[in-house]
Amino acid sequence: MEKPKHNRRYFLKSVFAALGIGFVVSWDKMIITHKKIKEQKFFQMSFNTNREITFHNNFVVINKEDKTKVFSSRCTHLGCKIDKSKNDQLLCPCHGSTFDLNGNATKGPAVEPLKELDFEIDELKRQIIVKV
Ligand code: FES
Structure with missing residues (x-):
């Protein structure tokens, strides 16, 4: 019998991966924005x-x-x-x-x-x- 490709574990891994990527991108943008504000005089x-x-x-x-x-x-x-x-x-x-x-x-x-x-x-x- 063949295993289903999209089981619950696969789904959770995908969700956490997407959240992790989103967090990294958001964090990077926050740091860049903060630097710009700090550098602005x-x-x-x-x-x-x-x-x-x-x-x-x-x-x-x-x-x-x-x-x-x-x-x-x-x-x-x-x-x-x-x-x-x-x-x-x-x-x-x-x-x-x-x-x-x-x-x-x-x-x-x-x-x-x-x-x-x-x-x-x-x-x-x-x-x-x-x-x-
Ligand atoms: S510095 Fe040369 S013309 Fe103003």
Whole structure:
């Protein structure tokens, strides 16, 4: 007489194997998510709605025509810190690159746009919270 292929033992082994694989995959995703959250940094700084361009240590906040953007202040040429503007152009002090208020390079040697960053505005505290 031939044994049945799918008996109770076979069924239980399959269920435990599936649960084990699911647990390993879930655990792996939890660890990756936790690492991402842990590595994510937030910076809070004052937000002056009356100023069009504000330079903070590592960020440039553009607040024009009811639109706000935040960029890294690191020039995309060799990484000098951009800390000045003139005629709606952000000026790199090292090799003369300029960027418009959308972060696009308008004069070289830099060709890549400035890195735009996610942020939230806390209206009550008049602060901007940048996610890096
Ligand atoms: S680092 Fe900005 S132009 Fe070279």
